[in-house]
Amino acid sequence: MDTAFIETLWVTLKLATLTTLILLIIGIPVSYFMAYSKFRLKPILEALISMPLVLPPSVLGYYVLVAYSPRYWFGDLLSRFFNVHLAFSFEGVLIASVIFSLPFMIQPLQSGLRTLPDSFREASYTMGKSKIFTFFRVLLPNIKPSFITALALTFAHCIGEFGIVLMVGGSMPGETRVASIAIYDEVQSLNFDTANRYALILFAVSFATLILIYTINRKQESWKMI
Amino acid sequence: MNRINVEITKVYSSDGIVLVDMEAGNCPMSAMLIEASEIPRWIMPGNIISAVFKETEVSLAKEFSGKISLRNKLPCIIEFIERGQIMSVITLRFGEEIIHSAITTRSVDSMELKQNDNVLALIKANEITLMQQ
Amino acid sequence: MEDDLIEIDVEKKLISASGILNLHIKTSLNFGELVVVFGDSGAGKTTLLRILAGLTEPDRGLIRVGNKVWFDSQASVNLRPQDRNIGFMFQDYALFPNMTVHQNIAFAQKDKDKNYANQLMDKFGLTEFANRKPTKLSGGQKQRVALARTLARKPDFLLLDEPLSALDMNMRTALQDEILKAHQFNKTTTLLVSHDLSEVFRLANKVLKIDQGIVTGKGSPDELFLNDKISGKVQITGTLVRIEKHDTFYLLTVITGTNQVIKVTAFQNDIENLHEGDQVLVFTKAFNPFIRKIKR
Numbered sequence: 001m002d003t004a005f006i007e008t009l010w011v012t013l014k015l016a017t018l019t020t021l022i023l024l025i026i027g028i029p030v031s032y033f034m035a036y037s038k039f040r041l042k043p044i045l046e047a048l049i050s051m052p053l054v055l056p057p058s059v060l061g062y063y064v065l066v067a068y069s070p071r072y073w074f075g076d077l078l079s080r081f082f083n084v085h086l087a088f089s090f091e092g093v094l095i096a097s098v099i100f101s102l103p104f105m106i107q108p109l110q111s112g113l114r115t116l117p118d119s120f121r122e123a124s125y126t127m128g129k130s131k132i133f134t135f136f137r138v139l140l141p142n143i144k145p146s147f148i149t150a151l152a153l154t155f156a157h158c159i160g161e162f163g164i165v166l167m168v169g170g171s172m173p174g175e176t177r178v179a180s181i182a183i184y185d186e187v188q189s190l191n192f193d194t195a196n197r198y199a200l201i202l203f204a205v206s207f208a209t210l211i212l213i214y215t216i217n218r219k220q221e222s223w224k225m226i
Numbered sequence: 227m228n229r230i231n232v233e234i235t236k237v238y239s240s241d242g243i244v245l246v247d248m249e250a251g252n253c254p255m256s257a258m259l260i261e262a263s264e265i266p267r268w269i270m271p272g273n274i275i276s277a278v279f280k281e282t283e284v285s286l287a288k289e290f291s292g293k294i295s296l297r298n299k300l301p302c303i304i305e306f307i308e309r310g311q312i313m314s315v316i317t318l319r320f321g322e323e324i325i326h327s328a329i330t331t332r333s334v335d336s337m338e339l340k341q342n343d344n345v346l347a348l349i350k351a352n353e354i355t356l357m358q359q
Numbered sequence: 360m361e362d363d364l365i366e367i368d369v370e371k372k373l374i375s376a377s378g379i380l381n382l383h384i385k386t387s388l389n390f391g392e393l394v395v396v397f398g399d400s401g402a403g404k405t406t407l408l409r410i411l412a413g414l415t416e417p418d419r420g421l422i423r424v425g426n427k428v429w430f431d432s433q434a435s436v437n438l439r440p441q442d443r444n445i446g447f448m449f450q451d452y453a454l455f456p457n458m459t460v461h462q463n464i465a466f467a468q469k470d471k472d473k474n475y476a477n478q479l480m481d482k483f484g485l486t487e488f489a490n491r492k493p494t495k496l497s498g499g500q501k502q503r504v505a506l507a508r509t510l511a512r513k514p515d516f517l518l519l520d521e522p523l524s525a526l527d528m529n530m531r532t533a534l535q536d537e538i539l540k541a542h543q544f545n546k547t548t549t550l551l552v553s554h555d556l557s558e559v560f561r562l563a564n565k566v567l568k569i570d571q572g573i574v575t576g577k578g579s580p581d582e583l584f585l586n587d588k589i590s591g592k593v594q595i596t597g598t599l600v601r602i603e604k605h606d607t608f609y610l611l612t613v614i615t616g617t618n619q620v621i622k623v624t625a626f627q628n629d630i631e632n633l634h635e636g637d638q639v640l641v642f643t644k645a646f647n648p649f650i651r652k653i654k655r
Contacts, residue, residue: 119453122414125440126447127467127512137466141457227629259590260645269590278589281608281626310607315626326626328608352646356590 004173005194009201011090012178015165016158019097023105023154026098031109032135050107052100061167064096068168093169093176100164104153112146113139145217156209159202228284228325229357232277239265246356248277251321256297257354268358276357281315283353284327287346288337298349300325304341307334318347362425363390365516365548369410369420369430373403373572382406382417382572388565390425391546393539395559395580398569404552405450407569408518411550412447413440424516446509446547448519452501454493460504461489467511479507483537499530506534510541517542517549523558528618535561556584556596556616592645595621599637602630613641 033039034046052060066072068086070079078084086092116139124134140147162180169176171185179198186195232248232255239245244259246269257277259269268275290299302318302325314331316339317324327347339345365388373380382403388394396404409415410430411422419432429438440447446467454463464476480486483503493501502522509517522538523531539562542549550567553559559566560580568576568583576583585594601612609625611633623641625633633639 117451117453119449119451120455122412122440123447123449123453123455124466125414126412126443126445127508128441128444128469129466130441138455138457142455144457227626257590258646260592261590266588266590268588278591280624282624308607313607315607326628328626352644355642355644358588 005197007174008177008179008182008198011174011176012159012180015090015094015097015161015178016155018094019101019158020105020151020155022094022098023101024151027102027105027109027150028140031106031113034106034110035113050103053103057100057161057163058167060100061096061164064092064099064164064168068092087168088170088172088176090169090175093165096164096168097158097161100161101154101157104157105150108146108150108153109143112143112150116142148216149213152209152213156206159205227278227280229276229278230320230323230325231274231359234269234271234273234275236271237265237269244269245351248275250277250300250323253300253321255300255354256351257356258351259356266358269356274359276359278355278357279349279353281326281328283349284325284329285348286316286327286329286333286337286339287348288339288343290346294348296348297351298347298354300347300349302345302347304339304343304345306341307339309334318345320347364388364423364425365390366421366423367407367411369407369417369422371406371410371415371417373406375401377401380572384410384569384572384574386567386574386577388548388550388567390548392564393542393549393551393562394565394567395563396550396552396567396569397554397556397559399554402569403572404569405520408447408520408550408552411516412445412518413438413443414447443516444512444514445516445518446512446514448505448509448517448522450520450524452493452505454501454504454508456493459490459492460485460496463493463504464508464511467508469512475513476511479510482540483507499526499534502526502534503537506537506541510545510547513545514547517547517551519549519551521552521554523553523555531558532561538562559584589640589642590644591642593648594640594642596638596640597621599633599635599639602633602635613639615641 034042065087067074069075070085075086078086084091086095120138120142121134124138129137160180161178162184165176165178166181171177171181179202183195183198183202186192186198230250232250234246234248236247237244239261242260244261244265246257246259248255248257255277300320302320304316305319305324306317308315308317309331312331313328314334316327316329316334318327325347367387368385369382371382373382380401380403384403384407396407398404406415410417413429416437417430417432420430421428421432422430428434428436429443430436455466458466461476461480464479465471468476477486480489483506485500485503485507488496488500493504496504506522509519519538523534526534535558538549538551541547551562563580566576566578566580566583567574595613595615597613597615599611600614603610609630611623611625611630613621613623615621621641
């Protein structure tokens with residue numbers, strides 16, 4: 001019972017941490033592109049990234065499951081060449097979770113970059129600095145609040161995920177069973193005690209994360225200078 | 227300001243001071259200028275330019291006789307008098323042109339100025355500015 | 360001969376709230392000059408500076424600095440700002456909030472020459488603020504940091520976009536001295552945008568007058584601004600702020616470029632085409648004004 005409890009928390013934590021890390025790596029270049037590119041089809045891309053905000057998790061989960069299925073080309077490819085079956089596996093849930101949390105990482109970063117005056121970038125360029133150097137030394141340090149908001153929101157959102165994990169991963173102990181699903185299962189089995197413990201922990205973690213965001217955003221000096 | 231068309235007839239210059247003789251209609255006029263460096267090219271005999279002077283620098287004389295150092299004596303007819311408490315503005319016809327003179331209302335009364343009077347408008351040469359047209 | 364010439368011939372169509380402006384700047388400047396770009400707002404001054412910096416791409420044209428081509432639309436040459444070795448001072452200063460004064464200046468340096476950074480801070484009176492973040496500085500201090508930062512990489516070409524606009528008169532005069540000093544110190548070719556005439560006379564070797572996107576005059580401040588179309592030698596430009604009717608005349612209040620208030624009488628025919636807010640020229644003859652010392 002207790003090992004199962006800890007195992008579930010571990011899967012939850014692992015999923016949230018890995019999702020956040022992967023999204024960090026994807027999110028930085030994508031948000032840079034979204035903030036500054038004048039690409040004509042950008043609105044379509046923006047809409048796609050924001051879809052998880054409005055779409056029911058079950059819809060997205062359904063499409064992900066379909067994609068994983070060996071009956072279609074993507075799943076078929078994976079199964080034939082790599083012998084990988086993503087449905088009802090941790091990796092499968094991780095990929096779905098990354099897709100589902102995309103807007104929580106991209107949107108704060110993108111809007112943070114957009115609030116910086118163009119003259120920051122331009123000044124750095126006139127000082128002979130490359131775009132990448134400018135991004136890491138001038139732009140990113142000046143959107144610290146957005147950066148932390150993006151990280152914390154993504155993390156908190158992952159911890160609270162329910163629908164998509166259930167759709168794609170089911171509730172396999174030690175593999176895809178995360179705390180939010182465990183609560184549901186425990187309540188179904190009338191184990192209110194355990195459900196209560198999960199709920200308390202989820203509540204505390206989410207609450208603490210949000211307090212962190214608001215504290216940092218308040219302390220952070222504004223870049224506005226005039 | 228008053229602005230009338232004049233034709234330059236002669237330009238004298240000595241040590242930065244320039245005296246410009248001009249004609250407005252048939253009436254001779256003069257302007258004294260300071261031109262430390264070069265005299266601008268447009269100030270030369272034969273050119274039609276504007277002579278500009280302030281209303282407050284135009285004195286009036288009626289039935290004038292005797293000698294006066296003033297170089298600019300323009301014969302005018304009074305068209306209209308706008309009386310103020312202290313200052314009055316007199317509209318004058320000078321040939322084809324209209325000029326104005328601002329003098330004290332007291333003078334208007336003591337000289338008994340009225341419409342259609344013949345008067346001389348008097349302006350010192352150093353009060354006249356020249357402008358290219 | 361050609362080696363110390365900056366040749367500019369650029370065109371760009373600008374679309375703004377006030378309409379379309381066809382910018383076409385064609386001129387040449389000599390190395391080492393301090394050129395003030397003068398014109399009304401919206402005339403294209405800032406755009407010209409940005410084009411020279413490589414931050415805005417012209418539609419077509421040529422920029423040649425000495426024997427180096429910076430931009431040539433026909434040969435598809437367009438040097439990045441990074442490759443032009445310039446110093447650009449932005450209207451909003453663009454100081455980086457995450458860095459201290461010293462770090463801002465050091466950031467701009469090519470070689471991390473600590474001595475030179477300290478020299479610059481010393482010269483602009485910034486040493487005591489070296490470890491302060493820009494948000495903790497006053498407007499004047501920020502402007503000094505921004506100016507010092509543009510010099511930090513020892514640029515060949517200094518582009519200053521209204522560097523002194525936010526300052527009061529005293530500070531302005533002091534910083535004008537700094538700009539002159541900086542210019543005399545390393546003879547960097549400098550282009551400075553201004554719409555303040557006193558600044559033009561104070562700083563410029565040469566004035567580039569721009570109106571509606573076109574160069575309408577180039578020369579010394581005397582040549583360009585002493586109006587020789589009027590023989591009156593006392594000429595003051597200013598803004599007409601008030602027209603009051605008094606008895607038979609009008610009393611006009613004009614604020615001059617140096618923020619002096621002057622009063623001028625005018626008559627009916629004068630004020631017919633004058634409105635409050637107009638830019639006006641107040642002139643009289645050199646004979647008339649009195650003069651008296653007020654300060655030594």
